[in-house]
Amino acid sequence: MNGRISKVGVVLIVCFVALFVQLNRVQVFEAAGLNAHPENLRSIDRSYERSRGIVATADGVVLARSVDTPGSDFARRREFPEGELFSQVTGYYSFEYGADGVERAFSDELAGLTDAQRYDRFSDLFVDRDRSADITLTLRSDVQQAARTALGDRKGSVVVLDPRTGAVLALWSYPSYDPNRLSGDDIEAVRAAWDDLDADPERPMLGRAYRERYAPGSTFKVVTGAIGVESGAVTATSPVFPMVSSYTPPASRNPIGNFGGMVCGGTLVEIFTVSCNSAFAQMGTELIGPSKMVSGVGRFGFNTTVPFDLPASAISVFPVRYGAELSPGVYEDSARLAQASIGQNDVAATPLTMAVVASAIANDGAVMSPHVVERIESRDAKVLFQSVPTRWQRAVSPSTAALIRQGMESVVTQGTARALAIDGAEVGAKTGTAEVGDGEATNAWVIGYAGVPGAVPSVAFAVIVEADPGIGEQTGGRIAAPIARAVVEQALKPMQPVLGG
Amino acid sequence: MVRARRRTELGLLLLAALIVTGAYALASLSRAAALPGDLGWFIGVVVGLFVVGHLAIRRLASDADPLLLPLAGLLNGLGFVFIARMNADLAAAQAMWSLVGMAGFVVTLGLIRRTRSLESYRYSFAALGIGLLLLPSLPVIGREINGAQIWISVGPMSFQPAEAAKLALAAFLAGYLVDKRELLALSSRRLGPLYLPDPRHLGPLLVAWGVSLLVMVNQKDLGSSLLFFTLFVVLVWVATGRAAYLVLGGLLFGAGAFGAYHLFGHVRDRVSIWLDPWPVAKGAGYQVVEAAFAMADGGLTGTGLGLGNAGRIPARETDFIFAVVAEELGLVGATAVLLAYLLLIGCGLRIALQSDYPFEKLFATGLTTLLGFQAFVIVAGVTRVLPLTGVTLPFMSFGGSSLLANYVLIALLVRISDETAKRTTVVQEDPQRPVGVAGVGG
Numbered sequence: 047m048n049g050r051i052s053k054v055g056v057v058l059i060v061c062f063v064a065l066f067v068q069l070n071r072v073q074v075f076e077a078a079g080l081n082a083h084p085e086n087l088r089s090i091d092r093s094y095e096r097s098r099g100i101v102a103t104a105d106g107v108v109l110a111r112s113v114d115t116p117g118s119d120f121a122r123r124r125e126f127p128e129g130e131l132f133s134q135v136t137g138y139y140s141f142e143y144g145a146d147g148v149e150r151a152f153s154d155e156l157a158g159l160t161d162a163q164r165y166d167r168f169s170d171l172f173v174d175r176d177r178s179a180d181i182t183l184t185l186r187s188d189v190q191q192a193a194r195t196a197l198g199d200r201k202g203s204v205v206v207l208d209p210r211t212g213a214v215l216a217l218w219s220y221p222s223y224d225p226n227r228l229s230g231d232d233i234e235a236v237r238a239a240w241d242d243l244d245a246d247p248e249r250p251m252l253g254r255a256y257r258e259r260y261a262p263g264s265t266f267k268v269v270t271g272a273i274g275v276e277s278g279a280v281t282a283t284s285p286v287f288p289m290v291s292s293y294t295p296p297a298s299r300n301p302i303g304n305f306g307g308m309v310c311g312g313t314l315v316e317i318f319t320v321s322c323n324s325a326f327a328q329m330g331t332e333l334i335g336p337s338k339m340v341s342g343v344g345r346f347g348f349n350t351t352v353p354f355d356l357p358a359s360a361i362s363v364f365p366v367r368y369g370a371e372l373s374p375g376v377y378e379d380s381a382r383l384a385q386a387s388i389g390q391n392d393v394a395a396t397p398l399t400m401a402v403v404a405s406a407i408a409n410d411g412a413v414m415s416p417h418v419v420e421r422i423e424s425r426d427a428k429v430l431f432q433s434v435p436t437r438w439q440r441a442v443s444p445s446t447a448a449l450i451r452q453g454m455e456s457v458v459t460q461g462t463a464r465a466l467a468i469d470g471a472e473v474g475a476k477t478g479t480a481e482v483g484d485g486e487a488t489n490a491w492v493i494g495y496a497g498v499p500g501a502v503p504s505v506a507f508a509v510i511v512e513a514d515p516g517i518g519e520q521t522g523g524r525i526a527a528p529i530a531r532a533v534v535e536q537a538l539k540p541m542q543p544v545l546g547g
Numbered sequence: 548m549v550r551a552r553r554r555t556e557l558g559l560l561l562l563a564a565l566i567v568t569g570a571y572a573l574a575s576l577s578r579a580a581a582l583p584g585d586l587g588w589f590i591g592v593v594v595g596l597f598v599v600g601h602l603a604i605r606r607l608a609s610d611a612d613p614l615l616l617p618l619a620g621l622l623n624g625l626g627f628v629f630i631a632r633m634n635a636d637l638a639a640a641q642a643m644w645s646l647v648g649m650a651g652f653v654v655t656l657g658l659i660r661r662t663r664s665l666e667s668y669r670y671s672f673a674a675l676g677i678g679l680l681l682l683p684s685l686p687v688i689g690r691e692i693n694g695a696q697i698w699i700s701v702g703p704m705s706f707q708p709a710e711a712a713k714l715a716l717a718a719f720l721a722g723y724l725v726d727k728r729e730l731l732a733l734s735s736r737r738l739g740p741l742y743l744p745d746p747r748h749l750g751p752l753l754v755a756w757g758v759s760l761l762v763m764v765n766q767k768d769l770g771s772s773l774l775f776f777t778l779f780v781v782l783v784w785v786a787t788g789r790a791a792y793l794v795l796g797g798l799l800f801g802a803g804a805f806g807a808y809h810l811f812g813h814v815r816d817r818v819s820i821w822l823d824p825w826p827v828a829k830g831a832g833y834q835v836v837e838a839a840f841a842m843a844d845g846g847l848t849g850t851g852l853g854l855g856n857a858g859r860i861p862a863r864e865t866d867f868i869f870a871v872v873a874e875e876l877g878l879v880g881a882t883a884v885l886l887a888y889l890l891l892i893g894c895g896l897r898i899a900l901q902s903d904y905p906f907e908k909l910f911a912t913g914l915t916t917l918l919g920f921q922a923f924v925i926v927a928g929v930t931r932v933l934p935l936t937g938v939t940l941p942f943m944s945f946g947g948s949s950l951l952a953n954y955v956l957i958a959l960l961v962r963i964s965d966e967t968a969k970r971t972t973v974v975q976e977d978p979q980r981p982v983g984v985a986g987v988g989g
Contacts, residue, residue: 048900050785051912055896058916061923062889066882068930072842073878080843085828085836088844091856121858176580 087141095121098156099180101136101148104420106544107187110136110149115231124149124229130222131190134253135183135214135356135418138225142233143240146251148181148418151357155179155422155430162430179430182421184213187544192536193218196529201248202511203255203397204529206537209405209495209506211435212414215537219254219397221246256359259394260510263480264522265491266389267326268403268450270334271314273342275446279333280314282449287311293324295331297372298381302327302388305479318453319461321477323388330387331380336368339383345441346406346413347399353415353438354398362399365392389478397508400493403441405506407451407474408495410444412437454494462523463492466531471538472499475530477522487513490525496534505537552613553605559617560597567593567624574632574853592642593624596649607656608965610972614894615964616652618887619942619957623648623950625884626943629871630864632853637864637945644947648954655958662963666906669722676715677758679708683766697768709771710952714959717778717913724786725906732787743791760803767813770928770938774921776800781916786909821934834861838870838929842881849877864945866937869929884943885926892919898964901971907963914956 072080080086101110109132112122124139126132137147145153154160158177193204193216203219227239243251252258274280289311292301302323304310310322317325330339344350348364365386369378377383385391395403398416406413415438422431442450454474457463463475475494482489490511497503509530511520520526568590575583583589600616623645631638659665665672682699683689690698690705698705724731730748743749756779760772780796783789807814816831824832824839837859844850855875857863863871873881895915899908918941925944928935939949 058919068932077843086840
């Protein structure tokens, strides 16, 4: 009998060896394939398993938080209580489609995965604890809400900055989308919502305020004027531009006409006030020239990546090639430079860049790095990051900026932005009406700044209302300036912290 | 020698207690970043239970094999750690059942002083075994849980009688085969190429076999059916040495499997899921697919105790607990658990080999086959070596009936090893004969 008992033992050993072999297959040799299998939701689980911190506005409104989902396949889901209002800043957080906005750029911080958070204490080498961090944004919920209300259901963007620090106070564009639709725990519903939003011709997920470029039109005269003054070619009193109704660039037969065929000219402040195309086109082409224009626009953030803490912002562009110099100061493509000098031709700027232009002028010529994240704080109240105002670069000298402010303030007191005159505030602005394509339709712009008289302005802004073929010509002064006024009035009020937010 | 075996046992028990309490602390650290509040209690209960078992062996079976209790305690403790890490309510029940199991261990050692005394009750055990198997089919107390009618409920208590029935049937078979093995080994009838014994002797065997299989097929308990079938075939073959019984068993198994496959939808489902679970990965194949994902996630060294994603694995505290082990402890830890079962099998078969009484040999072989094959069947189902059949992983899965039955099983092996060792030391028939294995593990 003993021989057979031993054989039973051998058979059982063989059985267990089979288990061992199979375990090796599953856990080692086929593990990579199984981990990557489309039915395998474990990696998604892991990201959902982790608690992520709260994202809140400067005034304490919660924009994003993790909520437990009992009864669901996933431990948690990301909730965005303000819906579409802040989605272009916070982005979404989806198990299938990744993340966008702050949720993407600061994903590791929110989930507690940065090295500083993971190995904060010695015990962290051994133990997993909730290391997620909360993010406080620079945005104010009241200013953001004012921007949404003022823009209404017109396609466009509103960007409000604090020129002294670069802090973004509001960043809104319409149409927007509800990030909760992409962040739920119902996979099928999320897929349907994604397909829906992705196919929408209005492109609600685009984030136009910093990812879409438009011809800046007359608002670009702020840049051209500032470069002209900075180059020494233009002062407060000279030159006096000729009173004409159009300007024909050298080596060109196509004149650039003034708005409505008006006759204009004069000193810098005068041509600012009436937005004189002929004078600024001449300034860019003949007084500044291609090389100084190209290097000058770079200092305002064109043709370069503006440091910004949201992901995938678009680069604003200004043409750089004007052909050979035919005679001193005259280039093959001088006509192009003349158009670019008034923000037409191939000049394309994001609303954010134009707000940066306005804030550079407001802040005595210094461009502060725009940013939306003010502070990152760990669960145990340890500050992991605190934004400090950082000068990205200098656009122009303080005296140049002061002269351009005179021109922009004149636009508010006597020019096209009279809608922005606010009692008790010093406001400077420049409107723009940029033609789109061949039709009548135009993009309506206004950029500017506002603040307490005598101090560095506390608010800089850019507003664009996109061309609407059904409406025809929309001027910056008539369409965009009232929107800017409503937003600026709100931004000038002191921030009211939301209690219990 | 006696002292040496018990010292070995005590040392191994302390090692097992260290592993179990360490695992318990680690699982809590990784989930809550803190030592468990009840760690003191936990250490006390684990050490207390082990010491009670150890003292019982010292007093009641002082020459017993020193490996059985530490291995059982280790697997029981590790299983508890995993259950506690997943479900606090079940953990409380499992802790209670561990106490009951250890009590069953002590009581078995106390009641059964002489294994061969069981031999004369063989037909009572047959009746008891079949009666227990029939219980869940009774109207009032029978319960169907997860499609299998294998439970009985009395008040708030649920019990799986098949767990006790398998011990009773092992005792019956050992007793019956000892009595009839000479007759069964004779081949008086010829059926084709096979020589078969007189049907008068084969009859009771076939009846017991058929009844238990029928009952279990009726209750849809495939795992237990497979287990009993194997027990019958193995013991008849070991007792008689007739390869014809293996062939006959194989034929009967083939016929049974063929019939079950065509008669029962759930058998067909199990087989098709085993062959290819992916087309139904979201449906019926969900269990094995998620188990495979979990084990793949664990990889070589595992995610770490308490750091896996056990929530995705169905039946994670019972049938699929091995997938959780493989996920969190990795291939390394899962292999260690498999080795622990293999060591238990080795101990059990060594006890069978060393005993000089046929009944004890057969009984020990039967008990070891039950334990080892059950562990194999469920791990094979979880890892897709075999179609999935729902049985518990002995000592590790959640479940009171299983835990109690397996502690009684271990107590019976302890008893047999003690009797054998006592006989060899007292009689000293042959001084050259190896007595005991005090050196092993010590």
